[in-house]
Amino acid sequence: MSLSGTYDVLVLGGGNAALCAALDARRAGARVALVESAPIAFRGGNSRHTRNLRSMHAAPEDVLTDAYPEEEYWADLVKVTGGETHERLARMAIRGSAACRPWMKAHGVRFQPSLGGTLHLSRTNAFFLGGGKALVNAYYAAAQAQGVDIAYDTEAVDVTLEGTRFNSAIVQQRTSHHEIRAKALVVATGGFESNLEWLREAWGEAADNFLIRGTPYNKGRMLRVLIDKGAQAIGDPTQGHCVAIDARAPKFDGGIVTRVDAVSLGIVVNRAAQRFYDEGEDFWPKRYAIWGRLVAGQPGQIAYAIIDAKAMGRFMPPVFPPLKAASIGELATALGLEPPALEETVARFNAAVRPGDFDHTVLDGCATEGLAPAKTHWARRIDQPPFFAYPLRPGLTFTYLGVQVNDHAQVIFGDGRPSPNIFAAGEIMAGNILGKGYLAGIGMSIGTVFGRIAGGEAAYRVKDGTAHHGRT
């Protein structure tokens, strides 16, 4: 589609936050264009790989059980971020998450009960039937039906400003450039996790060994443009949602299936065949988000989860079959590790395991003694052949470096003042709320709530030309 004339609201990006912004701006009567850098088959950014929305609620609703009050949601966020969050914006996302579901359903999203293996999320997270791609498809269908102009395969590469006021955007379609004028801009172009050069700037050479779990289209181009033009950056470029995934996963776009949930049932060693962290520190759902950084800190950014026959079949089945051997020495050879080194690590671990009643569903008393680092729960000897291994690499899902926004989703510029007509939503501003750590499903809460705020505010200001205070 060719976009011409002057739009009321131009939305850059094509994932959840962008679509929420476009839909609400359109509903407010604005003429809206949405520019997605990916081709239609890969539209939707990282939202394509998501599966649920962490949602505050006072009583059982939709597919959610029990209640998840604001204070508990807030406490969970403080715990994972270590307090590196912006309370006002965070509470807006939390409260807004309660009102999201009816709006989502009205735009074609359907929910399903929490999936097999995710019962621990049935109270807090509402799962999308079919996952994030089904959600994205529903939103695109709704946007199309409501008359939003959509351009695929079109990447925003620059903006022209007057001071901090947005004037026009330059977009690239194949080799040609076009200028799109609009009265307001919503930037929802995601983070920079698939920009390998930028990752290298942030992480050094270690970045070369990262796998990008999400879309290959999040190059961070508009993030760079906004920061270069004076928008206030927020967050640390090395922070993001990074989990340990199967090293055999594709470089980009492997998504959910590449995760390996065997860590707490065995040991994890680096390429020197040495353990480096307590594999049984806490329940896996509370710890999976730290293992990406842990592996990133190891030489060569590689590690190996090792289990024995006792553990097989007790965790979510990974997509790639494990490496399998009759002895630890053979397993080491298969992994390219020094057999004596791995044999010694396993022998020392086995010798340190204290007797206890193994129970994977509770923080059991099975721990090691006199071993550094200790394994504090679910420690069982690795002694029953065959032995299995899954190679692990850091799998970057999304980055937290972003632009600062206020509670109207307006982008804050260097002098601390908000732009009158530039708004940001989704991953590009999630760093305001997520300084570090991750809470499953909060990305979609932030994207939906701030997407809707950004779209609504943009449309409102176009009509009125005035600030709109007191919106909740």
Add this chain to the structure above:
Amino acid sequence: MAALDDLIADAQRMLRICNACRYCEGYCAVFPALERRLDFSEADVHYLANLCHNCGSCLYACQYAPPHEFQLDFPRMLAEVRVATYRKYAFPGFLGVLFAWNGLAAVLITALSLLAMFSLVKRDAAGSFYDALPHWLMAGFFSLVAALIVVPLVAGARRFWRDMSEPAAGGVVEATRDALTLRYLDGGGEGCTYPDTRPSFARRRFHHLTFYGFALCFAATCAATVYHYVFGWHAPYPLLSLPVILGTVGGLGLLAGPAGLVHLRLRRDPELADPGQNGMDLAFLVLLFLTSATGLALLALRGTSAMGTLLAVHLGFVLALFLTLPYGKFVHGVYRAAALMRYHIERKRPPPALGAE
């Protein structure tokens, strides 16, 4: 059978992806069933493929669907496995080859059936059907054909069931309910994404017209049999008699249903389809349609001189339909019902105890 081995291996690869993802769990029975497994045997692959109603929803929801490098076209793969199931469990085994050339086979069988009926039926006869073909011959011949086609259908179902290693049969009530309502032909509640991405119940409705039209025509035959043998009332029956009413209503369903299914089928997304099955699917639908059309024409013109010829044509299509039942699309109902039975047996067992992800 290198082709079958490759197909099964690719199915196993895809099933591992689905089992690690699980986003489609709420769409139908296939996903909860696959989540009960950590590995997938060949028998599992056949079972899961036949549990799939090809509603299409999972393809459009799939983050790994082509052009993603995982090339996960789940409904198409399952469709390819289904025809492999039909071939594998065909009885007698050598007739499994009929599934490979099904469209051609159906055309040849139809031609031979028409030829047979043209030579049996006295086409210039006037008056009752039985002046054109004696009742004993008509009833005897078609009873023999019916008995002949039940054998391969039952044998196929038994072999399929045996390979699934279920200790006992069960789930009959739930499976019957699911089959009669086409419960899983609904894309998880909103309708199938068939023939394209917009959810719709069109396919389920046309399938209902086809199935219940077929059932009513069968009921008409049963009613006529009772009339003939119990009451001694002989055809032709008046327009307001039970056999004619049932047959007419059923026949209309068998016109609208197959016509609608063909219409949807021609418009469907090629990603959902296994093009190798076009002949098989169309042959069955066209035979159903022609059987009904010629039957209704016979009813309308039974008092004219065309009766004999129309009777020959109608019986020719009926014979062709019957002969192709065990070696065509019809068998999907047999394997689907068996798969649904197994699903309901399995559902009563506890799922595997996996740790939280």
